[in-house]
Amino acid sequence: MVLVILRTAILFFTLLLIMRLMGKRQIGEMQPFELVITLLIAELACIPMADASIPLLYGVVSVVTIFVLHEIMTLLDLKLKPMKSLISGKPSVVINKNGIDEYQLKRNSLDISDLIESLRTAGFFSLDSVDYALYEANGQFSALPKENYEELQTSLPLVIVESGNFDRKNLAFTGLGEAYFREILQGEGVKKIKEVLVLTADGTGKLYLQLKGEKFRVLRVSYPDGVTW
Amino acid sequence: MVKSLTAILLATALLFGLGLFEWQFVKGEFAGFAEEAQSLFEKAEQSSASVEDAKAVQTAWETRKARLHVWIPHNDIARIDEYMAESVRLIGEKDFSRALAKLEIVLHLTACIPGTYRPAIENIF
Numbered sequence: 330m331v332l333v334i335l336r337t338a339i340l341f342f343t344l345l346l347i348m349r350l351m352g353k354r355q356i357g358e359m360q361p362f363e364l365v366i367t368l369l370i371a372e373l374a375c376i377p378m379a380d381a382s383i384p385l386l387y388g389v390v391s392v393v394t395i396f397v398l399h400e401i402m403t404l405l406d407l408k409l410k411p412m413k414s415l416i417s418g419k420p421s422v423v424i425n426k427n428g429i430d431e432y433q434l435k436r437n438s439l440d441i442s443d444l445i446e447s448l449r450t451a452g453f454f455s456l457d458s459v460d461y462a463l464y465e466a467n468g469q470f471s472a473l474p475k476e477n478y479e480e481l482q483t484s485l486p487l488v489i490v491e492s493g494n495f496d497r498k499n500l501a502f503t504g505l506g507e508a509y510f511r512e513i514l515q516g517e518g519v520k521k522i523k524e525v526l527v528l529t530a531d532g533t534g535k536l537y538l539q540l541k542g543e544k545f546r547v548l549r550v551s552y553p554d555g556v557t558w
Numbered sequence: 559m560v561k562s563l564t565a566i567l568l569a570t571a572l573l574f575g576l577g578l579f580e581w582q583f584v585k586g587e588f589a590g591f592a593e594e595a596q597s598l599f600e601k602a603e604q605s606s607a608s609v610e611d612a613k614a615v616q617t618a619w620e621t622r623k624a625r626l627h628v629w630i631p632h633n634d635i636a637r638i639d640e641y642m643a644e645s646v647r648l649i650g651e652k653d654f655s656r657a658l659a660k661l662e663i664v665l666h667l668t669a670c671i672p673g674t675y676r677p678a679i680e681n682i683f
Contacts, residue, residue: 330580330581330629331578331580331581332676332677332681334574339682381632382632382633383631383632384628384630386628386629387631390573393573394573396565396569397565397566397570400562400565400566400569401566403562404562408559
């Protein structure tokens with residue numbers, strides 16, 4: 330019995346640690362410890378139910394242990410601020426006034442595509458349409474839009490360069506070649522494509538460029554032959 | 559807050575109380591059965607054990623077994639069941655040397671099984 334209690338507690342804390350290390354990508358609308366409990370409780374109930382060689386009491390004991398751990402975690406989460414950030418994590422500000430915070434993205438095992446997807450889900454299609462964006466501790470995405478954000482997203486922006494690599498599919502969609510964008514980047518003082526964190530282009534000729542470790546800039550260009558999308 | 563603390567304390571006390579009871583109960587049951595099995599073993603060593611003696615030990619085990627099923631995995635109990643049944647048969651046939659080998663295993667299991675539920679590092683991991 331004591332063995333079951335100890336083993337349940339060890340597995341609980343191991344899973345909680347792993348969930349915290351995995352970052353926000355693995356969590357959705359639940360605190361990490363709540364997700365761990367959800368993962369564990371169904372299995373704990375099922376094993377003695379299906380395996381007649383295990384006393385039913387083992388299942389009951391491990392589920393009660395999970396209940397105790399849940400209550401302890403909830404109390405620590407509510408009453409002790411330092412423990413709250415340790416158990417549940419902290420919100421990560423991934424877009425600020427300078428643009429995308431690459432470090433915060435990496436810390437949460439996310440990339441630019443994930444961020445753009447989250448922005449689109451939240452109703453923001455252009456990276457410059459928000460002043461701040463953050464992933465909450467429970468993995469939910471929140472953004473503070475600019476005042477005139479609707480005017481800033483009149484056309485669908487496509488990712489042309491992401492983390493130093495051209496997106497071939499989007500390049501083909503625009504009908505503009507790699508050389509065209511390389512020329513623009515050279516004009517902006519970019520020597521190597523690897524320096525580019527993100528470059529997006531929308532159908533009206535607005536480009537969002539952010540180099541690694543630098544503030545973002547918005548450029549206005551005219552596409553050749555009246556290209557638009 | 560008070561409700562949560564009460565729930566935590568009560569559930570923890572219940573769990574550890576149950577754990578302590580289980581440890582004492584399993585140890586006690588196996589110690590009692592070990593004495594019975596030991597006396598049968600000694601009789602078998604002297605070739606004086608009868609099938610009635612063996613069946614009496616088996617019946618006593620059956621009674622303990624019914625209580626132990628609540629606390630320990632049924633596979634552990636089944637192992638003792640098998641060796642006990644073989645011992646009864648061999649004693650009935652007066653094949654004491656083979657019966658002693660089976661009873662030796664019963665005694666060994668009786669000594670080992672309670673230890674596997676002890677909260678020790680080797681049992682936890």
